[in-house]
Amino acid sequence: xxxxxxxxxxxxxxxxxxxxxxxxxxxxxxxxxxxxxxxxxxxxxxxxxxxxxxxxxxxxxxxxxxxxxxxxxxxxxxxxxxxxxxxxxxxxxxxxxxxxxxxxxxxxxxxxxxxx
Amino acid sequence: xxxxxxxxxxxxxxxxxxxxxxxxxxxxxxxxxxxxxxxxxxxxxxxxxxxxxxxxxxxxxxxxxxxxxxxxxxxxxxxxxxxxxxxxxxxxxxxxxxxxxxxxxxxxxxxxxxxxxxx
Numbered sequence: 707x708x709x710x711x712x713x714x715x716x717x718x719x720x721x722x723x724x725x726x727x728x729x730x731x732x733x734x735x736x737x738x739x740x741x742x743x744x745x746x747x748x749x750x751x752x753x754x755x756x757x758x759x760x761x762x763x764x765x766x767x768x769x770x771x772x773x774x775x776x777x778x779x780x781x782x783x784x785x786x787x788x789x790x791x792x793x794x795x796x797x798x799x800x801x802x803x804x805x806x807x808x809x810x811x812x813x814x815x816x817x818x819x820x821x822x
Numbered sequence: 823x824x825x826x827x828x829x830x831x832x833x834x835x836x837x838x839x840x841x842x843x844x845x846x847x848x849x850x851x852x853x854x855x856x857x858x859x860x861x862x863x864x865x866x867x868x869x870x871x872x873x874x875x876x877x878x879x880x881x882x883x884x885x886x887x888x889x890x891x892x893x894x895x896x897x898x899x900x901x902x903x904x905x906x907x908x909x910x911x912x913x914x915x916x917x918x919x920x921x922x923x924x925x926x927x928x929x930x931x932x933x934x935x936x937x938x939x940x941x
Contacts, residue, residue: 740929749826749915749917750866750917755925757925796866800927800928809928810928812865814864814865815863
């Protein structure tokens with residue numbers, strides 16, 4: 707069965723500092739990996755995704771993530787955090803859409819707080 | 823880009839009544855939509871997969887008679903919480919597979935969610 711672990715429940719960083727949010731996954735084949743962001747009371751917005759190819763993927767809002775197969779990880783990074791980045795971040799893993807694995811499994815989320 | 827509209831965004835109802843939540847794909851067709859439930863500070867729990875023109879597929883442990891899903895058109899799926907009770911209070915979110923994605927995965931566009939409070 708596929709699963710996602712986000713080890714950090716809550717992270718606080720100062721504005722302008724760098725950020726790394728951790729994500730570890732379990733999946734039987736090459737996974738489809740996603741990072742989503744959720745602002746309070748809102749749905750989720752896709753930040754970036756990885757399917758194949760270059761293991762470093764760029765997303766919106768200056769975010770990037772690196773797929774490391776050997777570590778089963780897909781950590782999210784941003785070089786300089788802005789106050790508006792404060793939100794809940796979810797990592798998700800899935801498979802082809804026409805299979806049962808296509809129903810993405812989400813991690814428990816990491817709450818990001820940004821200090822002024 | 824693709825937009826999924828969810829309505830209402832907030833609803834309060836009395837215990838024992840039924841509440842309908844709509845999920846619409848704007849400017850694109852969604853043959854499949856997903857319904858999730860999210861508790862405070864927790865992840866999304868997939869409740870069911872809504873399929874246009876056929877019965878929804880419910881996840882294990884989700885009461886299909888409690889949570890009625892109807893996907894009558896290519897742009898609309900509805901979730902009806904029947905005989906709602908306080909324990910049904912939650913944040914309900916829908917999503918649809920983003921149009922134009924050729925990756926083969928379920929790249930999802932989410933609605934903004936609906937907060938249900940049952941008194």
